[in-house]
Amino acid sequence: MYKIKKSTNTEHISMVNLKKIYEFSRHFKLIFIVVGAAIVIVSTLFTNKLAKDLALEEQKKIEIWAEATRQLISSDNNAISSDFLLKILEGNTTIPVIIVDENDKMILARNFSEPKNNLDKFYQSEISKLKNNKLPIEIKFDDATSQFIYYDDSLLLKQLYYFPYIQLGVIIVFLLIAFFAFSSTKREEQNRVWVGLSKETAHQLGTPISSLLAWVDLLKARNNNDQMINEMAKDVNRLSIIAERFSKIGSSPDLQLVSLNETLGNAVQYMINRSSQKVGFSCHFLDENPLFIKLNVPLFEWVIENLCKNAIDAMDGSGKIEISIFQKEAEVYIDIKDNGKGIERSKFKTIFNPGFTTKKRGWGLGLSLVKRIIEEYHGGKIYVKQSEINKGTTFRIILNAK
DSSP, rough: OOHHHHHHHHHHHHHHHHHHHHHHHHHHHHHHHHHHHHHHHHHHHHHHHHHHHHHHHHHHHHHHHHHHHHHHHHHHHOHHHHHHHHHHHTTSSSSEEEETTOOOOOOESOOOOOOOOOOHHHHHHHHHHHHSSSSSEEEETTTTTTEEEEEEOOHHHHHHHHHHHHHHHHHHHHHHHHHHHHHHHHHHHHHHHHHHHHHHHHHHHHHHHHHHHHHHHHHHHHTTOOOHHHHHHHHHHHHHHHHHHHTTTTTTOOOOOEEHHHHHHHHHHHHTSOOOOEEEEEEEEEOOOEEEEEEEEHHHHHHHHHHHHHHHTTTOEEEEEEEEEEETTTEEEEEEEEEESSGGGTTTTGGGGGTOOOOSOSSSSHHHHHHHHIIIIIIIIIEEEEEEETTTEEEEEEOOOO
């Protein structure tokens, strides 16, 4: 009794630890996404502020440049001030500017990449563009005439405007790479744990199963017609198959072309023999056109048994299980339906996570193994097709018929 209790406590602790690992993983992903989004937002806002500040600085420079132009053209400037004003005008080497008269005739242009031909047409086009972008700065002279300065953003400012979007793209790509790298690393670690646990389980079961087989053979030799011994032999052989299933986890599956009807029928018959009479099984197979598909029979039977066991638990040992097969083009659909407690929609995906269970005992690994066997070993899909609380659940398996 003591040993059984100790095993139960260890099992419970392991299940709790497994749940904590997946909860931590889920929370870590959420924190990673939130931190990444915060970095993107703060960086974008800061860069936009820099761009606005630089735009204001360039506007002030153009205003100073306009005033220097006005004073230089005025006649009341001496030689010293004229040299100073010329230095101010020549100091603008980055901001594109065009000075026009009251009739929009160009007087001066600076810092434009000029084409070799059609300069007049080019500058008229530039003036039209600048009119739509910003208001011109007016230069008023003493003789009541005016000139207008049109200006554009410098190349640096334009690059700064686009920089947040480039930065955002780079950060998103970096976060995605880091996220997938983390997920891949975690998945590989989980796979190693799965494989190690499965193979160790198979190894630990190997010796006692061999001993049981030897004892059964000895009992058969003494009393070959005993029905009880024959049933014991069936269960020991079944235990040997289970150990073989564990040993196959992590190895390349050996898929063979087999009858789907026969394989499903064998798995269902085993569950019928080992279930209460209060549980009814109803099978709808394609009798007219039996399907032959590539399966690893021991692993696929394990899938069906797990789903049926979960259905029986959900029905509290009393109810009906329906198993249906139908084909659509190159895919085979297998529906396993029960009339049990049902599953909340929010848990349709989480039920396949290792450690998820609603039972007081168990590791919560059954559906996780089912998903792994169907999707990774058989290249198929499995999901909750539909479920209603207190009405039942339907699991759907999709396999390639070719």
